[in-house]
Amino acid sequence: METIGTVIGRNGVVLRAGPAREACFTVVTDQAEMAKHPDGSLLSRREQLHGDVNAEIQSLEIAAQSLADFPDAPWELRLELARQCWDETRHAQVFLRRLLALDGYKGEFPIINQDWGVVCMFDNLPARLAVQNRIFEALSLDVFKEGVEAWTGWGDPETAEVIEGVMVDEIRHAAFANEWLRRLSVGNPSAMLKAVAAMSRLKSMAQALTPPWMKMEHEIPSNVEDKRHAGLAT
Amino acid sequence: MYLNVKQRGDYVATFRWIEVRLMEMLAAWVPTTPELEVKLVFGAHIWEAAQHADALGRRANELRLPLHDSLEPARAYVELLAEVGAVTDTATRIAALYDSILPGMDARYRHYVDQVDVLLDGPTVRIVERILNDTARMARESQELREEVPAVKSTESKWLEALRERDTRLRDVVGHRGMTPAVPVG
Numbered sequence: 001m002e003t004i005g006t007v008i009g010r011n012g013v014v015l016r017a018g019p020a021r022e023a024c025f026t027v028v029t030d031q032a033e034m035a036k037h038p039d040g041s042l043l044s045r046r047e048q049l050h051g052d053v054n055a056e057i058q059s060l061e062i063a064a065q066s067l068a069d070f071p072d073a074p075w076e077l078r079l080e081l082a083r084q085c086w087d088e089t090r091h092a093q094v095f096l097r098r099l100l101a102l103d104g105y106k107g108e109f110p111i112i113n114q115d116w117g118v119v120c121m122f123d124n125l126p127a128r129l130a131v132q133n134r135i136f137e138a139l140s141l142d143v144f145k146e147g148v149e150a151w152t153g154w155g156d157p158e159t160a161e162v163i164e165g166v167m168v169d170e171i172r173h174a175a176f177a178n179e180w181l182r183r184l185s186v187g188n189p190s191a192m193l194k195a196v197a198a199m200s201r202l203k204s205m206a207q208a209l210t211p212p213w214m215k216m217e218h219e220i221p222s223n224v225e226d227k228r229h230a231g232l233a234t
Numbered sequence: 235m236y237l238n239v240k241q242r243g244d245y246v247a248t249f250r251w252i253e254v255r256l257m258e259m260l261a262a263w264v265p266t267t268p269e270l271e272v273k274l275v276f277g278a279h280i281w282e283a284a285q286h287a288d289a290l291g292r293r294a295n296e297l298r299l300p301l302h303d304s305l306e307p308a309r310a311y312v313e314l315l316a317e318v319g320a321v322t323d324t325a326t327r328i329a330a331l332y333d334s335i336l337p338g339m340d341a342r343y344r345h346y347v348d349q350v351d352v353l354l355d356g357p358t359v360r361i362v363e364r365i366l367n368d369t370a371r372m373a374r375e376s377q378e379l380r381e382e383v384p385a386v387k388s389t390e391s392k393w394l395e396a397l398r399e400r401d402t403r404l405r406d407v408v409g410h411r412g413m414t415p416a417v418p419v420g
């Protein structure tokens with residue numbers, strides 16, 4: 001794996017230097033600099049979609065970077081990552097389509113590439129699968145389930161349907177990571193140890209990177225059904 | 235005289251090596267390409283190259299080679315791919331891949347079909363036909379991309395012309411076994 005550039009985030013957390021972005025985007029490195037509009041307002045809905053586009057782009061970049069960084073990974077696992085790349089491009093496109101439908105545009109709000117910065121600091125594939133696919137993608141199942149209800153409530157069934165469709169793919173991404181972490185650990189317990197160590201490190205990074213006033217106000221209910229479908233503990 | 239089983243295996247394994255390299259090249263380009271629309275096309279085409287590599291790798295096994303056997307192509311072609319992979323400018327990346335590398339591979343796949351008994355080697359021919367179909371779609375999408383984002387349209391450069399000429403001269407890139415050892419990738 002080639003030497004990587006790093007940046008320093010909030011509270012001195014070391015992150016991988018950001019992926020390339022067009023000049024139209026304002027890229028911030030601290031969550032405190034992100035825009036925040038009243039829930040349910042048109043601006044807030046566009047901001048969510050704008051963030052969803054960038055989140056999907058980061059997921060694409062993380063999967064692609066793992067393909068580039070780990071050429072010796074089992075072929076079947078690389079094939080899953082390649083498929084994930086395609087999935088994430090489709091997700092970014094449908095979210096962008098919805099953003100444009102609501103008169104939003106590329107670069108309308110600040111973006112943060114924290115997922116990339118955290119995940120791509122890990123120098124081994126089990127760690128990246130554990131953090132990106134088993135935690136972030138699984139967490140997105142909870143967030144998206146809540147999102148379907150919220151967008152329906154805001155009278156936007158098209159976006160609710162898009163989120164529902166995206167969730168189907170996210171289940172698969174969490175499931176293949178779960179399965180591959182198990183397979184990589186057979187006869188090689190260090191793979192599981194790396195995954196566990198990464199999850200523990202993620203916890204401390206997330207605490208340090210989140211401004212105190214931006215901690216979750218409410219606990220998002222677990223999407224038990226989809227997580228079960230992905231083979232994850234609920 | 236048609237290619238024999240051993241020769242066909244070498245072609246298939248070499249094609250697989252190249253498709254894996256193309257997948258890796260696109261994968262490395264995704265985070266380092268700023269333009270969102272281009273990132274999305276490169277990202278989608280990672281999956282195309284991966285599927286090609288997968289189908290060829292399975293076919294290699296049917297031709298008495300290990301599953302997903304890969305054979306490194308001629309050194310000059312490996313160097314050409316490395317040179318293209320190192321390009322950083324978006325317009326040049328697009329032109330190099332879609333106007334030189336992929337058409338070059340297209341010609342190699344067609345040349346392969348010309349050299350085999352299409353009935354006897356039907357399974358490989360079907361795979362190649364699907365790859366050619368995918369490659370045509372990829373070329374179309376790259377063209378649409380350049381219409382959508384004119385800034386990534388490349389002006390005809392000497393470099394690209396030279397690349398095309400080198401690619402054309404390297405029409406047969408198969409690293410036949412016995413002369414070049416097999417190199418597993420991916």
